[in-house]
Amino acid sequence: xxxxxxxxxxxxxxxxxxxxxxxxxxxxxxxxxxxxxxxxxxxxxxxxxxxxxxxxxxxxxxxxxxxxxxxxxxxxxxxxxxxxxxxxxxxxxxxxxxxxxxxxxxxxxxxxxxxxxxxxxxxxxxxxxxxxxxxxxxxxxxxxxxxxxxxxxxxxxxxxxxxxxxxxxxxxxxxxxxxxxxxxxxxxxxxxxxxxxxxxxxxxxxxxxxxxxxxxxxxxxxxxxxxxxxxxxxxxxxxxxxxxxxxxxxxxxxxxxxxxxxxxxxxxxxxxxxxxxxxxxxxxxxxxxxxxxxxxxxxxxxxxxxxxxxxxxxxxxxxxxxxxxxxxxxxxxxxxxxxxxxxxxxxxxxxxx
Amino acid sequence: xxxxxxxxxxxxxxxxxxxxxxxxxxxxxxxxxxxxxxxxxxxxxxxxxxxxxxxxxxxxxxxxxxxxxxxxxxxxxxxxxxxxxxxxxxxxxxxxxxxxxxxxxxxxxxxxxxxxxxxxxxxxxxxxxxxxxxxxxxxxxxxxxxxxxxxxxxxxxxxxxxxxxxxxxxxxxxxxxxxxxxxxxxxxxxxxxxxxxxxxxxxxxxxxxxxxxxxxxxxxxxxxxxxxxxxxxxxxxxxxxxxxxxxxxxxxxxxxxxxxxxxxxxxxxxxxxxxxxxxxxxxxxxxxxxxxxxxxxxxxxxxxxxxxxxxxxxxxxxxxxxxxxxxxxxxxxxxxxxxxxxxxxxxx
Numbered sequence: 001x002x003x004x005x006x007x008x009x010x011x012x013x014x015x016x017x018x019x020x021x022x023x024x025x026x027x028x029x030x031x032x033x034x035x036x037x038x039x040x041x042x043x044x045x046x047x048x049x050x051x052x053x054x055x056x057x058x059x060x061x062x063x064x065x066x067x068x069x070x071x072x073x074x075x076x077x078x079x080x081x082x083x084x085x086x087x088x089x090x091x092x093x094x095x096x097x098x099x100x101x102x103x104x105x106x107x108x109x110x111x112x113x114x115x116x117x118x119x120x121x122x123x124x125x126x127x128x129x130x131x132x133x134x135x136x137x138x139x140x141x142x143x144x145x146x147x148x149x150x151x152x153x154x155x156x157x158x159x160x161x162x163x164x165x166x167x168x169x170x171x172x173x174x175x176x177x178x179x180x181x182x183x184x185x186x187x188x189x190x191x192x193x194x195x196x197x198x199x200x201x202x203x204x205x206x207x208x209x210x211x212x213x214x215x216x217x218x219x220x221x222x223x224x225x226x227x228x229x230x231x232x233x234x235x236x237x238x239x240x241x242x243x244x245x246x247x248x249x250x251x252x253x254x255x256x257x258x259x260x261x262x263x264x265x266x267x268x269x270x271x272x273x274x275x276x277x278x279x280x281x282x283x284x285x286x287x288x289x290x291x292x293x294x295x296x297x298x299x300x301x302x303x304x305x306x307x308x309x310x311x312x313x314x315x316x317x318x319x320x321x322x323x324x325x326x327x328x329x330x331x332x333x334x335x336x337x338x339x340x341x342x343x344x345x346x347x348x349x350x351x352x353x
Numbered sequence: 354x355x356x357x358x359x360x361x362x363x364x365x366x367x368x369x370x371x372x373x374x375x376x377x378x379x380x381x382x383x384x385x386x387x388x389x390x391x392x393x394x395x396x397x398x399x400x401x402x403x404x405x406x407x408x409x410x411x412x413x414x415x416x417x418x419x420x421x422x423x424x425x426x427x428x429x430x431x432x433x434x435x436x437x438x439x440x441x442x443x444x445x446x447x448x449x450x451x452x453x454x455x456x457x458x459x460x461x462x463x464x465x466x467x468x469x470x471x472x473x474x475x476x477x478x479x480x481x482x483x484x485x486x487x488x489x490x491x492x493x494x495x496x497x498x499x500x501x502x503x504x505x506x507x508x509x510x511x512x513x514x515x516x517x518x519x520x521x522x523x524x525x526x527x528x529x530x531x532x533x534x535x536x537x538x539x540x541x542x543x544x545x546x547x548x549x550x551x552x553x554x555x556x557x558x559x560x561x562x563x564x565x566x567x568x569x570x571x572x573x574x575x576x577x578x579x580x581x582x583x584x585x586x587x588x589x590x591x592x593x594x595x596x597x598x599x600x601x602x603x604x605x606x607x608x609x610x611x612x613x614x615x616x617x618x619x620x621x622x623x624x625x626x627x628x629x630x631x632x633x634x635x636x637x638x639x640x641x642x643x644x645x646x647x648x649x650x651x652x653x654x655x656x657x658x659x660x661x662x663x664x665x666x667x668x669x670x671x672x673x674x675x676x677x678x679x680x681x682x683x684x685x686x687x688x689x690x691x692x693x694x695x696x697x698x699x700x701x
Contacts, residue, residue: 050589069591069634076630077588135625136552188453191432193550193603193648200551200584207553207587210630324589325578326553 027298030291034305038086041309045082045316049073050324076210084209084217084273085315086308089280091221091270093307095263096281097288097300098228101235102259103165109282110267113172113260114150116276118179119268122146123201123275124186127194136208139201140272147268150175151260158257164242168260203328204275206315213273220269224262231255232296239294277330280307283337290344310337389507392472392494399467399489403511407460409452409470411436412495414443415654416505417469419688420517428463439611439691455479461486467511469493497561498568498656501525521688528657528680529568532664535672536570543596543667545571546637548626550603550648554584561652562601569663571597591634597666598637600626603648610647611695619645619699642666647697650681658684662698 046062047055053070058078061070092110099108110116126142150172157171158164187195234255237245242252271277288303310333318332385401407428408414414433417426423442431448433440449459452474460468460483467489468479480490491511493504502522509518545566547556556562557578566573574593575585602622622645632638644666650659661677678701682693 050586051592072631072634073588073591077586077591080630191603196549196554196582197551200554205553205584207584319586324575324585325580325583326586328584 024298027292027295027302031298031302031305034302034309038305038309038312041312041316042082042086045085045312046074046078048316048320049078080210080214081206081315082312083214084206085312087214087218087221088206088270088274088277089284089307089309089311090304091217091266091307092277092281092311093284093288093303094221094225094228094300095267095270096283096307097285097296097303098235098259098263098266099281100285101238101296102256102263103169104238105165105169106286107282108169110263110271111176111282112169113154113264114175114177114179115147115172115264115267116271116281117176117183118150119143119147119271120202120276121179121183121186122272124183124198127197127201128186128190136273140213143272144268146179147264147272150179151264155257155260158260165256168256200328201275202330204271204277204330204333205326206274206329207326209273217269217273221266224266227258227262228300229297231259232300235259235296236294275330277311277333279330279334279337280310283341284310287341287344387510389491389511391492391507392500392504393492397491399491399511401511402513403466403489403491405463405465405467406512407449407463407465407468409450409455409468409475410495412653413469413493413508414440415689416495416508416521417512418443418690419521419654420505420509420512420514422512422514422517425512427465428460436609436611439609441691457482460488464488467491495654496652496656498564498652498660501654501656524684524688525657528661532568532661535675536664536668539570539668539671542570542572544574544593545597545599545663545667546574546590546593546595547599547601549582549601551584553587553590554582557581557583561656565652565656565660565663566599569660569667571663571667587629587631591631594635595637596640596642598626598635598643599663599666600643600645601648601651602645609695610649610697613696616696616699616701619647619696623699645699650697655681655684658697 043055047053047058051069051073053061053073057070058074061068061074062079095115096109099110099113100106103112105112120143122142122145123139125146126139130138153175154168154171158168161167183198187198190198234245234250237248237250238252238255240248245252267281284307285299285303287306288299292298292302311329314332314336315329317336318327318329321327387399387401389397389399391397404425405427406417406422406425408417408426409430411430411433414426414429417423426443426446428447428449429440429443430451432451433444433446433448437444447459447463449455449463452471454475455468464486465488468483469491470479472492472494483490493508495501495504502525505518505522505525506515509515547562547566548554549556549562555575555578556566556573557575557580559581563573563576563581567576574590574595575583578585600622602619623643626632626643627638637643644662646659646662649655650662652659658677658681661675661680665672665675665677681697685691685693
């Protein structure tokens with residue numbers, strides 16, 4: 001009898017292990033597929049532009065000759081744009097999934113916690129009060145500073161009370177409203193040109209990024225990634241509820257606090273040079289979750305890749321379909337993200353969250 | 354009994370109101386009415402005389418001063434405080450708000466005959482709010498070169514300053530004709546890329562900058578785009594390879610140009626444009642034909658001066674003797690009654 005049960009257990013354990021492996025392979029395959037798609041979009045983006053530098057010329061310029069117009073176009077104009085698009089997309093998607101995990105809320109995103117609106121306020125402050133020092137770096141720096149300020153405010157409030165998701169989300173929404181009305185106030189005070197500049201900043205644009213900006217942004221976006229991946233099991237356990245996670249040895253408060261800080265850092269780095277492209281942060285994690293489920297070890301890289309693909313595709317579409325006019329990035333991301341999101345939402349039969 | 358009292362009182366009220374409306378209409382028919390076409394293209398009746406004005410735009414204020422009607426101004430837009438040296442006599446007038454919105458109580462208290470503002474801003478509700486107080490709204494833009502002369506004439510008629518308005522329009526026309534005359538024999542028009550305050554936002558058809566560029570004999574590289582202020586990619590600009598690049602800057606990037614003494618701020622902007630990635634392949638950058646121009650002499654009453662600078666930059670050899678700065682000086686001293694000073698372009 002006893003032996004029978006053990007055999008029985010062994011049999012099922014084996015089965016579960018195999019099932020898990022099977023699942024993992026499928027998830028890995030999906031991530032691999034995403035990498036391939038991203039690579040494909042990069043190739044398309046690299047060969048599209050206003051100039052006559054086409055598919056093969058762009059590769060020749062990429063690896064071959066070191067001077068000339070084609071080289072300058074590919075290396076100084078197209079490639080920085082592509083790299084930044086991927087970085088921003090990955091960053092926002094990653095930040096979005098972390099926010100959704102630690103706040104246990106499907107609506108959490110850099111927007112919900114007021115990070116985006118406060119960094120927008122930072123940009124507005126720089127545009128209105130920058131005076132003769134007004135420059136892209138001032139705007140980026142100020143946007144970054146205010147994004148972190150917002151997250152510190154949320155953490156402060158959470159520390160005072162308790163770091164429950166509800167407190168944080170409510171504090172975040174309050175902060176969002178505070179900063180957006182502050183932005184409106186400053187816009188109201190601004191001149192026509194300042195208001196224009198602010199509106200353009202909120203649209204989001206990749207035209208102004210070069211390699212220097214990419215260096216700064218990539219450091220801030222990529223450095224927290226290993227930590228996030230290390231915590232992916234803790235994120236999984238958080239889904240079972242704070243009490244269960246605590247019982248299983250997760251330091252819930254610490255994860256939540258540092259999660260907010262890291263995710264804000266990533267968000268701030270992603271949007272400070274390019275403007276608000278907030279929607280990706282909400283939608284990319286959901287798309288990934290619908291396909292491969294809630295295991296963060298796979299979910300984090302998958303949603304980052306989806307974010308990168310979406311932003312790069314949106315930017316390429318935005319700068320080519322109505323060339324030479326550029327349709328602002330923030331607008332196109334919603335245009336291609338929302339229908340895709342709806343499609344998955346309708347197709348999915350079971351509750352995925 | 355009660356019924357009678359009510360009926361009688363209603364009758365009395367009715368007669369009172371009848372008498373009062375008759376009185377008012379009697380008064381208005383005595384005054385002269387002037388039919389004008391405003392900046393929105395509508396025909397508007399203006400009651401004359403207009404002797405007290407609230408002015409919401411700097412463009413309109415500049416024209417009013419050029420017409421010698423400064424003493425009719427009872428209230429001004431609030432931002433005038435940023436530029437006190439340019440407006441020595443008007444800077445202390447009551448400040449009522451801006452094109453974004455105004456303090457109606459203050460306007461009513463000032464009791465002007467009319468409020469002067471842009472065609473679109475503030476919105477139409479302004480007319481509704483001010484009508485009960487007998488305050489008219491006159492919408493004139495004064496920022497499009499094409500319609501400037503007509504609008505100046507219209508304002509001259511409203512303020513009964515026809516002679517001054519004729520002088521100003523004659524001055525405009527003289528210099529426009531002069532420029533056309535000078536540019537009659539040019540053969541090859543240079544390709545020009547114009548950029549507004551925001552980087553990579555150019556000016557297409559329908560914008561003031563586009564018509565100024567055409568007037569100055571340049572070919573706007575964005576002339577076949579479909580929106581007035583589109584964002585374009587740096588790669589596209591690189592491909593169009595403009596001969597001249599013009600960057601328009603506003604107060605947010607340089608302090609008010611009238612009080613500026615050094616070229617530092619404008620030079621800084623120019624250097625940044627030259628250092629943009631891959632732009633060393635553009636002809637204009639190679640030849641150093643990048644010019645920064647202040648918004649003060651761009652669209653607006655002084656667009657003619659900005660256009661003169663454009664012409665000078667487009668045809669440096671041809672227009673060697675032509676000096677837009679003397680034009681600007683003459684305008685400020687003769688029409689505005691203030692000393693010429695400040696930095697408006699770089700390099701000069």
